[in-house]
Amino acid sequence: MxxxxxxxxxxxxxxxxxxxxxxxxxxxxxxxxxxxxxxxxxGADPELVLTLKVLDPIAVAKRESRSARILADRLPVMVSKMVYQEVMKELEQELQEREIDVYMQLEYR
Structure with a gap:
């Protein structure tokens, strides 16, 4: 044992x-x-990136444009792209008015 x-x-x-x-x-x-x-x-800090997603671009297009009401159901991809381009243009104008320099691009994921 x-x-x-x-x-x-x-x-x-x-x-x-x-x-x-x-x-x-x-x-x-x-x-x-x-x-x-x-x-x-x-010691450089990581780069910060802002991502913006329009949750319902078709609804925005239909609300904002008479022609989009007709096209949205037939050409949803094109209408969505146009909504993003318009949002980008409006954001850029607003930021330029406030003298904020930005680089914007549209990415497909």
Whole structure:
């Protein structure tokens, strides 16, 4: 019985040592990954980007334009694109009036 306890104790000590070694190895790997993925050393902040999505461009088009009421059901993609272009134009005008320089582009996702 005593030898069985001694063997189990040795196994537990060896297993504990193995787990400790695994923890040290994982810390090394994490440290290496963090060093590789470091944000630019110059301390520059990440770039902020504003995304705008018109939730129901067809409804906007129908509300704002008499011709869109006719076209919206037949050419929804074209009408949606026109709504975005108009929203972009109006935003640009408003921001120019307030002397805010912006770069705007329309992206398809």
């Amino acid at each position: 005593l030898t069985l306890l001694l063997v189990l104790s040795i196994i537990l000590v060896l297993f504990s040592g193995f787990l400790y070694w695994q923890i040290l190895e994982q810390r090394k790997v994490i440290r290496q990954i963090m060093e590789q993925d470091r944000i630019d050393e110059s």
